[in-house]
Amino acid sequence: xxxxxxxxxxxxxxxxxxxxxxxxxxxxxxxxxxxxxxxxxxxxxxxxxxxxxxxxxxxxxxxxxxxxxxxxxxxxxxxxxxxxxxxxxxxxxxxxxxxxxxxxxxxxxxxxxxxxxxxxxxxxxxxxxxxxxxxxxxxxxxxxxxxxxxxxxxxxxxxxxxxxxxxxxxxxxxxxxxxxxxxxxxxxxxxxxxxxxxxxxxxxxxxxxxxxxxxxxxxxxxxxxxxxxxxxxxxxxxxxxxxxxxxxxxxxxxxxxxxxxxxxxxxxxxxxxxxxxxxxxxxxxxxxxxxxxxxxxxxxxxxxxxxxxxxxxxxxxxxxxxxxxxxxxxxxxxxxxxxxxxxxxxxxxxxxxxxxxxxxxxxxxxxxxxxxxxxxxxxxxxxxxxxxxxxxxxxxxxxxxxxxxxxxxxxxxxxxxxxxxxxxxxxxxxxxxxxxxxxxxxxxxxxxxxxxxxxxxxxxxxxxxxxxxxx
Ligand code: UD1
Ligand code: CA
Numbered sequence: 226x227x228x229x230x231x232x233x234x235x236x237x238x239x240x241x242x243x244x245x246x247x248x249x250x251x252x253x254x255x256x257x258x259x260x261x262x263x264x265x266x267x268x269x270x271x272x273x274x275x276x277x278x279x280x281x282x283x284x285x286x287x288x289x290x291x292x293x294x295x296x297x298x299x300x301x302x303x304x305x306x307x308x309x310x311x312x313x314x315x316x317x318x319x320x321x322x323x324x325x326x327x328x329x330x331x332x333x334x335x336x337x338x339x340x341x342x343x344x345x346x347x348x349x350x351x352x353x354x355x356x357x358x359x360x361x362x363x364x365x366x367x368x369x370x371x372x373x374x375x376x377x378x379x380x381x382x383x384x385x386x387x388x389x390x391x392x393x394x395x396x397x398x399x400x401x402x403x404x405x406x407x408x409x410x411x412x413x414x415x416x417x418x419x420x421x422x423x424x425x426x427x428x429x430x431x432x433x434x435x436x437x438x439x440x441x442x443x444x445x446x447x448x449x450x451x452x453x454x455x456x457x458x459x460x461x462x463x464x465x466x467x468x469x470x471x472x473x474x475x476x477x478x479x480x481x482x483x484x485x486x487x488x489x490x491x492x493x494x495x496x497x498x499x500x501x502x503x504x505x506x507x508x509x510x511x512x513x514x515x516x517x518x519x520x521x522x523x524x525x526x527x528x529x530x531x532x533x534x535x536x537x538x539x540x541x542x543x544x545x546x547x548x549x550x551x552x553x554x555x556x557x558x559x560x561x562x563x564x565x566x567x568x569x570x571x572x573x574x575x576x577x578x579x580x581x582x583x584x585x586x587x588x589x590x591x592x593x594x595x596x597x598x599x600x601x602x603x604x605x606x607x608x609x610x611x612x613x614x615x616x617x618x619x620x621x622x623x624x625x626x627x628x629x630x631x632x633x634x635x636x637x638x639x640x641x642x643x644x645x646x647x648x649x650x651x652x653x654x655x656x657x658x659x660x661x662x663x664x665x666x667x668x669x670x671x672x673x674x675x676x677x678x679x680x681x682x683x684x685x686x687x688x689x690x691x692x693x694x695x696x
Contacts, residue, residue: 226320226341227416228268229309232256232327233276233296238467244278245465246327247285250475251482252502252520254285255330255465263325264290265334266341272309273327301434302410303426310423313416319347322416324437328465331478332411336456344413349444349451351388352411354459362407363391363438365453388451391438395431408438409462418449486513494533508544532566540571543579557589560596578613592623595638608650609634618644618662625650637672 236245246256256273263271275282276296283293294308306324313322321344323337336352344350353365368386391408392401422443426435444451456462460477464470476497482505483496491511493499498515505519508527518536526544531537537554543561548554552566556573559565564582571583574591581594584601592609600606602619608631609623621642623634634648637656642648646664653669654660660670661677670676 226266226268227270227272227313227322228263228266228325229306229313229322230256230259230263230271230273230325230327231302231305232282233274233279233299233305234328235277235299236328236466239465239471240468244282246282247278248465248471250330250471251478251500255474256282256286256327258330259325259327259332260286260288260291262332262334262337263323266323266337268323269320270313272312274305274308276305301426301428301432302437303423303435303439306419306437307423307435310420313419320416321345321413322419323413324411326410326464329410329462330465331461331463331474331481333457333461336454336461337411340411340413340454343452343454344415347415347449348413349415349418349441349449350413351391351441351451351453352409352456352462353406353453354409354455354462355405356407356459357405359402359405359407361394363393363410364397364401364404365406365408366390366392366401366404367406387445388441388453389445390442393430393432393436393438409456410464411462412437414440414444415449418444418447422447503539514550526561535566606634608632609636609648611636612638612640612656614638615640615642617642618646620645621648622646623648623650643677 232246234245239245239248247254250258271290272292272294273286274294274296276299279295292312294312296305296308323341325332340350340352366389368389422440425443426439428435430436441451463474463477465474479500480496482501483493483499486507487493487496490509491507491513494514499513499517501519503519503521506524508525510528511525512530514531514533516534517531521539523537524541526542528545529542530547532548532550534550535548535552540554540557542548542559545561546559546563549566552569554571557571557575558577560577560581561579563577568585569583570588572588572590575589576593578594578596580597582599582601583589586603587600588605590607592606592611594611595613597613598611598615600617604617604621605623607623608625615636624647625631625634632650634650635653637654637658639657640654641659643660643662643664645662646660646666649665649667652666655670655672657673658670659675660666661675661679664676664678
């Protein structure tokens with residue numbers, strides 16, 4: 226089987242310098258969603274027709290299994306498929322060609338598999354849906370349909386007449402405009418039929434375009450059965466022509482993911498207020514509060530809870546951990562039973578052991594923090610190795626950067642770092658050491674001892690407050 230993905234259109238209504246098919250859905254260009262789905266069908270030839278912004282589209286989609294055909298001028302969907310034919314020529318003669326649109330990103334592989342099955346005996350198969358408001362779409366004209374006030378059955382083998390042609394909105398008669406069954410644009414043709422009939426298309430129509438849809442009437446004339454299939458979910462065939470539709474498709478996609486999460490047992494405070502831009506794997510009894518954003522690959526263990534307004538990117542959160550409101554976790558590993566946040570920031574390379582507490586306004590980067598250690602308030606821990614049961618006081622900073630190079634801080638098990646300490650790296654705090662509050666540590670602190678660097682406190686008995694001078 227061949228798959229041709231049409232991606233040449235301009236997308237004027239997007240009002241953007243970015244080619245339409247590169248606008249993201251769930252953080253990924255929509256053309257890549259369509260490619261991923263296409264690949265699930267293991268096509269023999271996979272071709273994308275590019276035109277507007279061709280270089281950018283090629284760069285974003287390039288892969289060994291994908292060939293590009295260029296359509297320099299957008300003369301219509303039939304003309305677009307014609308540009309791909311040279312790349313399909315080597316295909317065996319009785320193969321079929323599936324046409325997809327790069328701006329219809331939610332189409333599901335199981336729907337396409339059904340459409341392909343419907344075409345398997347050399348039929349033409351059109352994916353159709355019934356719409357309350359079909360304005361703008363090509364209408365499916367069936368035998369005897371004109372007589373029934375446009376309410377045709379729309380289902381093959383359901384008493385509905387055979388498909389005779391597709392008429393575009395701009396070419397439709399008032400009667401045809403009342404038909405609510407529309408062409409989604411997704412079609413399967415026998416490849417040999419395409420090769421023979423695409424050159425016969427004319428552009429004598431309201432839009433002066435070569436319509437792929439005119440091939441339906443040609444198939445009927447040639448005695449090739451034209452059948453239809455319908456998507457499992459109408460949202461699959463939503464197209465993107467504007468930013469409003471982009472947002473509609475994004476919401477439909479997110480709702481689909483939210484439902485899948487709930488079906489797998491995840492508790493969502495509100496399925497309309499979660500965004501997954503990548504993949505989210507969850508264990509049992511995971512709870513996710515409102516407005517969480519997940520990016521890249523995220524894994525949440527059993528019993529994890531995510532508070533409101535958290536952003537988690539490419540990270541792992543182990544069983545039982547609680548991430549509280551407004552935390553930002555990127556490229557980090559959160560250990561079992563950790564308490565993180567509210568307002569915590571874990572950056573790439575933060576690696577937390579079990580039962581670690583990271584509190585408000587604490588930032589951790591490229592640091593291992595071992596079991597049961599705590600940094601509960603206002604701290605920066607970067608390029609550090611922190612042992613077990615360490616207490617890091619409020620305001621502690623690892624001074625890891627000298628303006629040129631980064632240096633490491635090592636803190637042994639059971640150390641106690643007094644509040645407002647600065648650890649000027651490279652520096653080591655021994656096991657069980659205590660740093661007095663306000664210490665600026667520039668040399669290693671020995672194990673089990675109190676180290677403090679602080680100006681001695683003194684009181685000046687004779688001191689008087691200045692008084693306001695009389696005018
Ligand atoms: C097309 C169908 C219509 C269907 C509708 C579904 C035709 C003639 N009409 O209409 O029956 O209901 O889709 O959305 O096929 N494209 C190219 N090159 C071109 C023209 C289009 O690559 O020269 C691509 C576009 O980028 C887009 C797709 O083909 O991905 C559809 O093009 P569009 O102009 O949106 O078709 P419609 O007029 O909406
Ligand atoms: Ca369209």
